[in-house]
Amino acid sequence: MSSLNGHATPEKSRLEKSRLDHHESDVVIIGAGILGSALAVTLGRQGRNVVLLEASMKEPDRIVGELLQPGGVQALEKLGLRDCLDGIDAIPVKGYYISYFEEPVVLDYPKLAPSEPAPEGWTFHHGRFVMKLREAALACPNVSVVEAKATALVTSTHTGQVLGVECIRKEQEIKDCYFAQLTVVADGYASKFRKVHHPHAPKFRSKFWGLEMIDAQLPSPYYGHVLLSDHAPVLMYQIGSHETRILVDIPENLPSASVKNGGVKGHLRNTVLPTLPESVQTAFLDALEKGQLRSMPNSFLPAATNKTPGLMILGDALNMRHPLTGGGMTVALNDVCVIRELLSPERVPSLSDTSLVLRQLSTFHWTRKNSSSVINILAQALYMLFAADDQNLKALQRGCFRYFQIGPVDGPVGLLAGLIKQPMVLFTHFFSVAFLSIWVLLRETPWTHLILFPYQSIMVFWTACVVIFPFIWAEIWS
Numbered sequence: 001m002s003s004l005n006g007h008a009t010p011e012k013s014r015l016e017k018s019r020l021d022h023h024e025s026d027v028v029i030i031g032a033g034i035l036g037s038a039l040a041v042t043l044g045r046q047g048r049n050v051v052l053l054e055a056s057m058k059e060p061d062r063i064v065g066e067l068l069q070p071g072g073v074q075a076l077e078k079l080g081l082r083d084c085l086d087g088i089d090a091i092p093v094k095g096y097y098i099s100y101f102e103e104p105v106v107l108d109y110p111k112l113a114p115s116e117p118a119p120e121g122w123t124f125h126h127g128r129f130v131m132k133l134r135e136a137a138l139a140c141p142n143v144s145v146v147e148a149k150a151t152a153l154v155t156s157t158h159t160g161q162v163l164g165v166e167c168i169r170k171e172q173e174i175k176d177c178y179f180a181q182l183t184v185v186a187d188g189y190a191s192k193f194r195k196v197h198h199p200h201a202p203k204f205r206s207k208f209w210g211l212e213m214i215d216a217q218l219p220s221p222y223y224g225h226v227l228l229s230d231h232a233p234v235l236m237y238q239i240g241s242h243e244t245r246i247l248v249d250i251p252e253n254l255p256s257a258s259v260k261n262g263g264v265k266g267h268l269r270n271t272v273l274p275t276l277p278e279s280v281q282t283a284f285l286d287a288l289e290k291g292q293l294r295s296m297p298n299s300f301l302p303a304a305t306n307k308t309p310g311l312m313i314l315g316d317a318l319n320m321r322h323p324l325t326g327g328g329m330t331v332a333l334n335d336v337c338v339i340r341e342l343l344s345p346e347r348v349p350s351l352s353d354t355s356l357v358l359r360q361l362s363t364f365h366w367t368r369k370n371s372s373s374v375i376n377i378l379a380q381a382l383y384m385l386f387a388a389d390d391q392n393l394k395a396l397q398r399g400c401f402r403y404f405q406i407g408p409v410d411g412p413v414g415l416l417a418g419l420i421k422q423p424m425v426l427f428t429h430f431f432s433v434a435f436l437s438i439w440v441l442l443r444e445t446p447w448t449h450l451i452l453f454p455y456q457s458i459m460v461f462w463t464a465c466v467v468i469f470p471f472i473w474a475e476i477w478s
């Protein structure tokens with residue numbers, strides 16, 4: 001048996017043998033990450049035959065996907081995978097602690113109804129959560145997990161239809177092929193298979209640099225921390241009983257992180273350290289000394305409708321937004337919920353009906369936007385404000401923070417949490433922030449400078465439009 005057999009019941013062995021002997025199944029999925037594993041379980045439970053290919057079944061050790069928003073927890077519940085958060089030393093999250101030049105505001109995730117308990121997010125070690133999702137896939141009799149690195153898609157030369165995947169099996173480095181009615185590309189942010197079938201390429205302007213701090217004292221435990229200052233934002237959240245993640249956003253070509261100034265380490269020590277709460281500074285320095293500094297690009301990639309028969313691109317391979325708001329896994333799990341409805345055996349009896357599948361995928365593209373567009377636009381727009389590098393953006397950043405202090409915050413926090421899935425709510429709050437920013441600007445302008453105010457206020461409003469409209473267009477036109 002070439003697959004990893006989680007719970008070898010006789011039933012599983014029999015089904016597995018037929019899948020693996022014939023190298024043919026209903027679905028073959030490339031990548032057992034967040035999306036691939038959850039999708040394999042979901043389709044398997046619907047009675048589809050699934051082969052899940054994963055380059056490495058070792059526990060991933062990465063600085064990504066460590067905060068699951070309440071909206072993502074809801075999606076996990078819907079998929080019957082809520083227990084994947086158990087036994088991984090996960091920490092509950094009640095909301096956000098945002099500090100602006102050391103002035104803090106605490107924002108709780110809003111209750112959806114007065115009678116319901118307050119929603120919770122969870123933070124954890126990414127790899128432990130992925131291993132739980134993989135275990136769920138291994139336990140599913142209709143899913144076979146094969147440790148293999150996909151190397152190419154097998155495509156029909158005359159129809160262009162994708163027929164399966166070429167791969168190299170880890171065991172004995174054997175070259176192999178798996179054929180399926182539907183091939184799913186879920187190989188993550190650096191997808192090898194996206195290029196030909198996706199019209200957009202990812203863009204990035206900054207990286208997150210991550211350290212793991214031991215026994216750091218956060219100002220407000222059980223809250224995600226966002227620190228705003230003259231520099232790009234810093235995130236902190238506890239990911240285990242003793243471990244706290246800190247992610248520092250560093251824009252490309254930042255002078256204080258240049259080689260001359262001691263590189264990233266110099267920037268962290270000289271520029272970032274003084275802006276951190278005193279209670280975490282020692283743990284931060286210790287982590288910096290240990291030197292396990294790692295980085296990831298913060299990419300933006302608009303989604304596109306899949307048009308290739310026999311293929312479906314999902315997860316980070318399909319769509320990415322800045323990780324500032326921790327929305328990626330929530331988008332991925334929501335997408336699995338939508339796919340479960342649209343490709344259910346009742347609606348699509350056979351996945352070999354590629355024209356029906358393509359029609360459903362075009363519906364998928366628009367249906368998923370209810371939740372994904374809010375998360376995408378919010379992440380990109382908020383990052384622009386939080387990493388403000390000119391006067392107008394700084395005015396908007398100030399207005400945004402004042403809005404968190406005095407405004408109706410259930411809306412914005414509900415959007416952030418992935419609980420409110422209405423683009424109009426985002427639009428209204430964003431422009432309320434723009435107007436509040438202008439009001440704050442007026443109050444801060446000395447009367448001797450009031451003559452400049454009309455011009456400044458127009459520039460702030462214009463900047464707000466320049467921030468948000470490109471991302472709205474990206475959602476509408478892609």
Ligand SMILES: Cc1cc2nc3c(=O)[nH]c(=O)nc-3n(C[C@H](O)[C@H](O)[C@H](O)COP(=O)(O)OP(=O)(O)OC[C@H]3O[C@@H](n4cnc5c(N)ncnc54)[C@H](O)[C@@H]3O)c2cc1C
Nearest residue numbers: 031033034035055064065066067150188315316326328329
């Ligand atoms: C710095 C940073 C921080 C983030 N923080 C958060 C957060 O707090 N909360 C959140 O919700 N999201 C966060 N995200 C986003 C989140 O990590 C992703 O959205 C999520 O992991 C996407 O899941 P995926 O399954 O598409 O990809 P992945 O989880 O990356 O899985 C891809 C899988 O494919 C496998 N693979 C790759 N190539 C091949 C191949 N050729 N053959 C076989 N297998 C292959 C990989 O080994 C991997 O297991 C963050 C992202 C970044 C960059």
Ligand SMILES: *[C@@H]1O[C@H](CO)[C@@H](O)[C@H](O)[C@H]1NC(C)=O
Nearest residue numbers: 044045046047048140141142
């Ligand atoms: C596996 O698929 C069969 C149909 O092929 C279905 O009846 C069964 O419920 C599935 N098993 C599980 C555990 O999901």
